[in-house]
Structures are given as C-alpha cells and as structure tokens.
Amino acid sequence: MELARSSASYQTYSLQPAHGGRPVHGVRFNASLLASVGFDGTVHFWSSFGEFENLAVVSCSKRPLLQVDFYNRGKAVAVASADGNVYLIDAGEAFALNGALKGHDSYVNGICNMGEFSVATSSDDYTVRIWDTREDSGSVSMIDLGREATSVAWSDEQPNQLFCGCLDNLIRCYDTRKLDAPSLTLKFHKDTVTGLSLTPDGRELLSSAMDGTLAVWDAAPFSARGDRLMHRVNHGLPANDSINDRSLLRCAWTPDGRFFSSGSGSGSEFVVCMWDRKGQPHRAFPGHAGFVTEVAFHPQEDIMASCGMDGRILVGGYRS
Numbered sequence: 001m002e003l004a005r006s007s008a009s010y011q012t013y014s015l016q017p018a019h020g021g022r023p024v025h026g027v028r029f030n031a032s033l034l035a036s037v038g039f040d041g042t043v044h045f046w047s048s049f050g051e052f053e054n055l056a057v058v059s060c061s062k063r064p065l066l067q068v069d070f071y072n073r074g075k076a077v078a079v080a081s082a083d084g085n086v087y088l089i090d091a092g093e094a095f096a097l098n099g100a101l102k103g104h105d106s107y108v109n110g111i112c113n114m115g116e117f118s119v120a121t122s123s124d125d126y127t128v129r130i131w132d133t134r135e136d137s138g139s140v141s142m143i144d145l146g147r148e149a150t151s152v153a154w155s156d157e158q159p160n161q162l163f164c165g166c167l168d169n170l171i172r173c174y175d176t177r178k179l180d181a182p183s184l185t186l187k188f189h190k191d192t193v194t195g196l197s198l199t200p201d202g203r204e205l206l207s208s209a210m211d212g213t214l215a216v217w218d219a220a221p222f223s224a225r226g227d228r229l230m231h232r233v234n235h236g237l238p239a240n241d242s243i244n245d246r247s248l249l250r251c252a253w254t255p256d257g258r259f260f261s262s263g264s265g266s267g268s269e270f271v272v273c274m275w276d277r278k279g280q281p282h283r284a285f286p287g288h289a290g291f292v293t294e295v296a297f298h299p300q301e302d303i304m305a306s307c308g309m310d311g312r313i314l315v316g317g318y319r320s
Contacts, residue, residue, distance in 0.1 A: 012316035030074030122149035155202030165193030
C-alpha cells in the first residue's frame, strides 16, 4: 500500500489504493479497524493504527455501497447497498461475506447498528427497517415514512428512540416499542436530510441537509424546549441539481460529544470542518479535491477519517 502524506498542517495519511479511485461513500471505525465502502461495490478494511495497512477487500455488489456500520461489538459490519440489499461481513480474521438481508425494494441509503445483533436501514422504497442480523427471513419491523428515507440514528443510551431522516426535509423519531406513528417530528431544514448522528448519551441529535445547514437538536425523551432546535450552522451552499451536489453528505459527533463534523459540498472548498457542540467553529482540515461524503471518529483515539467523491480516504489526528 502506498501512503501519501497530505499537505495539511497536521499529520494526515491518504490511504491508497482505495476503491480504484472511484468515489468513497462511507467510513466507520471500530477499536482496531477502519471500514470503507464505495461506488465500486467493495468494502475495504484498514488497520486503524500505525501505517493504516489495507487488510482486506470484500466484494459485495455490482452496484455502489452507500454506508457501513459495525455491529456485534465491532466483530461484524453491515453495509447499505444501492441494489436494495444489506450485506453482512465478518470483521475478524476471515473478513468473509456472511450473506445479505433482503426486503427493501430500492436503494438502501443509510444504516446504523441498534445493539449487539440489530441494525436499522433507510431506503428509497419509503421504509425504515429494523433487522435481526441472525435471521435471514426478512426485517423484524418496518416503518413507512411515505417518502424516500435517507438516514437513521440510534443510541444504546436511549434504546427506545430511532431517528429517521427523509426526502421531505423532516426528521422523525419513533418509539421502537410502538412504530405506528412518530413520537416526535423535527422541522427546520429546507431540503433533504442527508445525515443523522447522536451524542454518546443519546441526548443531542446532529443533522445535515442539502440546504447547506447543520442543526443540533435536543433529543432527550422529555424536553421543555418547544421546537427542540438548539443550534444551527450554515455549511456551504444549498445543493443544486448536479449528481454530486445531491450526494448524501453525512455528519458525526466525536466520541466525547464535545465536537461535531460533517461531509462538505457546495461552497465549502471541500474542507472538513469541525464545530464545538454549541456550533462555534473549531478547526478546518483541507486535503480533499471533491465533495466530502462522510467523516468518522475513532471510538478511543483522537483519530478521524474522511472520504469523498475524489476517491480519497484521509486519516489523521483532530485535536488541537
């Protein structure tokens, strides 16, 4: 593997070769690995320490893979695919494809773990589904949003709340014990909600959207705040009609919940920016030459990874 040092002022590595230089749509850490997914239909596994060695490449589909998350205490990954399937891969020594969960009728846009063996997925078929990864007979539960579902977020500290982003610009929260209607609807964004992320305690929700904004919400089960909107950040220009500009740019909190970051698009010069939890600018990291689709943070170390439409994966430290 070739390691190319970026020109950024902090130590950064460009992981190459990655996905044949095609767009990289998602990255996610566990304690020892970085997983990435891309347009080429493969999952790449990298060591998350030292020289970030490329450990394995697993082919899943002839269609793009759109997001990835670890489950089963980091021992496996679940992958959202444009072919409508959810692929399951062993993240141990074998790095073997363990099959696919089938049930969606269109693109699976987003995915998040929901505990040891459960994952939630969002799809263009208007549904969010909750799956038991030990079963291959279909999803355990289904939510019909009435429009394309783009993103999902869950926290084990608030296990009865599942947040869903949608093409209708709304964020809905469902009580996992009663999925027939949302328990909460959040309104602020003026365009499609592309990413959702919860703080480790599950009490604050971060959202990103194609209107060029990020929002921080009070996500506690009970709140005295009326609209629950705590902070807003203008980040780039609203999306236009180009394919790249309509990409699902994701957002993420740092593991301590003190800072957040997001993918970047129009008007951002493709810089990865970080803000504190009140929405004040913290740091900016250059290095990409195209839209940044997702940013991820290591659960234990001060390491971040970003990926983008330029086919690059950049990894480095993010503390001052």
